Structure formats: structure tokens, C-alpha cells
Amino acid sequence: MSKPNSTDDASRTPNLGRRRFLQSAAAAATIGAAPHLHAEGQPMANPPSTPTPAQAAVPARPVHLTINGRAYALHLEPRVTLLDALREYVGLTGTKKGCDRGQCGACTVLVNGRRINSCLTLAVMHEGESVTTVEGLAAQENLSPLQRAFIEHDAFQCGYCTPGQLCSATALLDEFGSGAASAVTQDVRTRPPALTDDEIRERMSGNLCRCGAYPNIVAAVRVVHERG
Secondary structure (H helix, E strand, O other): OOOHHHHHHHHHHHHHHHHHHHHHHHHHHHHHHHHHHHHHHOOOOOOOOOOOOOOOOOOEEEEEEEEEEEEEEEEEEEOOEHHHHHHHOOOOOOOOOOOOOOOOOOOOEEEEEEEEEHHHHHHHHHHHOOOEOOHHEEEEOOOOHHHHHHHOOOOOOOOOOHHHHHHHHHHHHHHHHHOOOOOOOOOOOOOOOOOHHHHHHHHOOOOOOOOOOOHHHHHHHHHHHHHH
């Protein structure tokens, strides 16, 4: 009587193992699909017939602003930021949208003489107020002293942050002139004795320059202050 061929047994063993694996996989797939098939058989809930409050359109409302000395009557949704109102509705694109989170200062403008990040405030919040953008710093064809100093001292490279830097520096000089202290003023209870480089850097710290023109920006602000 001949012995079973060991070679044939070895060749059949992988086939048996593969068959069992495929059977197990098929069973597992069927079990896993059962809840999904059951769910598909259930009737779908009717979608809401009316939009939720968050989805509903917000009606526009009139907003009156004085921008660079000119009166504007805008029709805006309450959700429109001051930055978008200036760029998209008024067409003053000098004010830049950088981070759109109030971290870079590229969108800095002056509202009633106070510098703010226009990306963090709504246009409707400034009804009747006066807004100054970089386009309003020059007097007709004459650049402001700060604008000229920025050119003389190469206080910009790509120029993207420059509008915000100029508006912020303009407010800085006014703030220092009124006696406002900063975080580096030795005694905040008294008027800062001098506009030092440290004072300038601290007061301009909310405006970022990715090109790294900070030394020249400080120099431009300092020379305008010294010229009075």
C-alpha cells in the first residue's frame, strides 16, 4: 500500500487555510453590515422645513461712516467686519487682510484717532464714527511725515504690513504726545520722559513685519518724533 504523498498534503494545506480565512472574512463582513442594512431600511427623518436661526439670512442695515473725511452711507449685514467694509464695499484696499485674527496688525486703522484692528470689529459698531485708513494719511499729494520717513529709512520691504505700520505709528506719536505710558515706561503714573527705542518697539509690538524691517521702522518713527 503506497504512502500518501507528503507533497500533495503540503500543497493542500495552504488552500485549506486560505479557504477558512475567506469564509471567516465573509462572515465578519456580513455581521458588520447588518446594522447598516437595518439603518438603511428605516424611513429617513423629514428635513426641517424652515432654516435654523443660524442659517437664516441677516437683513442688511444702513451704516453711516466718515472715512478719510468723506461721508459714506453703506448698506451692510451686521456681520460684515470693518475691514471687509473698507475693502469690499468702499474700495479702499490699502488696509490689508493678513491673519484675519487680530494677530498681525496689517489691518490697523484709526477710529476717532484710536488705532484698532479692523478685522476684529464690525462695521455697524462704528456708526457715525470717523475712520482713517492709510489712504487718508497723506494730504492730497503730500505724504505725511511718517510716510516720507518710511521711504527715507527703507522701513519696508514687501510693503504688505506697511499700511498698518503707518497707521499704528501715527497713533503712537499722538499717544506719546498726550502722555500715555506703555508697558516699558519706568513709572506709569508719570508722563514718559522720552520716546526711546524701547518705547517705540513696545508701542509697535502689535504690528508684525515678516520681512524683519523692525530697526528701520523704529528709526523712521524716532526721526519723526525728533523733528517734532
